[in-house]
Amino acid sequence: MGFQVSQSGGITLVEVEGQLIVGNRQELKQQVLERLEAGDRKFVIDFSNTGYIDSSGLGVLVSLSKKIREQGGELRLSSLNEDLRTLFELTKLDTLFRIADNKSDALVGF
Amino acid sequence: MGQDLVLELPSDIRSIARVVDYVMLRCRTCPEQARRLRLNFRVGLTEALANAMLYGNGHDPRKRVRVEVTLADGRLEARVTDQGNGFDPASIPDPTEPANLTKPCGRGLFLMRELMDEVWFNDRGNQVTLVLRLDPGDALEGGVQA
Numbered sequence A: 001m002g003f004q005v006s007q008s009g010g011i012t013l014v015e016v017e018g019q020l021i022v023g024n025r026q027e028l029k030q031q032v033l034e035r036l037e038a039g040d041r042k043f044v045i046d047f048s049n050t051g052y053i054d055s056s057g058l059g060v061l062v063s064l065s066k067k068i069r070e071q072g073g074e075l076r077l078s079s080l081n082e083d084l085r086t087l088f089e090l091t092k093l094d095t096l097f098r099i100a101d102n103k104s105d106a107l108v109g110f
Numbered sequence B: 001m002g003q004d005l006v007l008e009l010p011s012d013i014r015s016i017a018r019v020v021d022y023v024m025l026r027c028r029t030c031p032e033q034a035r036r037l038r039l040n041f042r043v044g045l046t047e048a049l050a051n052a053m054l055y056g057n058g059h060d061p062r063k064r065v066r067v068e069v070t071l072a073d074g075r076l077e078a079r080v081t082d083q084g085n086g087f088d089p090a091s092i093p094d095p096t097e098p099a100n101l102t103k104p105c106g107r108g109l110f111l112m113r114e115l116m117d118e119v120w121f122n123d124r125g126n127q128v129t130l131v132l133r134l135d136p137g138d139a140l141e142g143g144v145q146a
Helices: A024-035 A056-069 A082-090 A101-105 B013-026 B031-056 B108-115
Strands: A002-008 A011-020 A042-046 A050-053 A074-078 A098-100 B002-010 B064-072 B075-081 B118-121 B127-133
Touching: A002 A024, A011 A024, A011 A056, A024 A042, A024 A056, A024 B118, A042 A056, A042 A101, A042 B118, A050 A056, A050 A082, A050 A098, A056 A074, A056 B031, A056 B108, A074 A101, A082 B108, A098 A101, B002 B013, B013 B031, B013 B064, B031 B064, B031 B075, B031 B127
Parallel strands: A011 A042, A011 A050, A042 A074, A074 A098
Antiparallel strands: A002 A011, B002 B064, B064 B075, B075 B127, B118 B127
8 A cells, every 4th residue: 555646747646556544544645735835736646556445535535625725726536446436426525526537637637 | 043253353443454354355245246245345344443443442552342243144244342432323414414525524434324234333332233235145254253
């Protein structure tokens, strides 16, 4: 489990490897907030290699989205598999986030 | 009578993923039910364990969480008990209400209720029973007594 952070055309891309759960959500939060503090404003969190998100993981995404918006930025999500999409739909968080089918679509038009 | 699986865990959130994986491995089911097991049961059990460790036992590593899993007559049942004082599940607001949507917490119990077929709390509120209905032909492999 881990997070790969990279830059692409002024957009910070965070790829979540494995799971986003109560045990590692703080690490994601820290990494994104460090980039936000450094001046980054456009973020994509990609879940191509993520098998599972728990409610704590959903919560940290909500919290990050709010903090990024407060700084005039935007957080988008991408590449949710069917199971993850179900969790977002059940919790109505699919109405809170801009969710792209893949990384490329998420990066376009930022 | 179905086989039982009983585990006693320390209140260590780092153990949740391993425990859930272990329980999932013990459940053998038909392909049609595989997604319900993979998503519904995994989510329900993970959320129940996290709630027990974080809120029930208050992160106290000295307190333990008991997990009992039974598969019988097409009912996969997981009972999670913590050593806390309990809580009132009716007091947890609906996280899908507009006023709550941007709150960072409060979705665990909601997901348990949405994804499991039955969710029961004891009167004290320190024990939750989750039930998922599977095919009667499904089985729990190698019941292990803690």
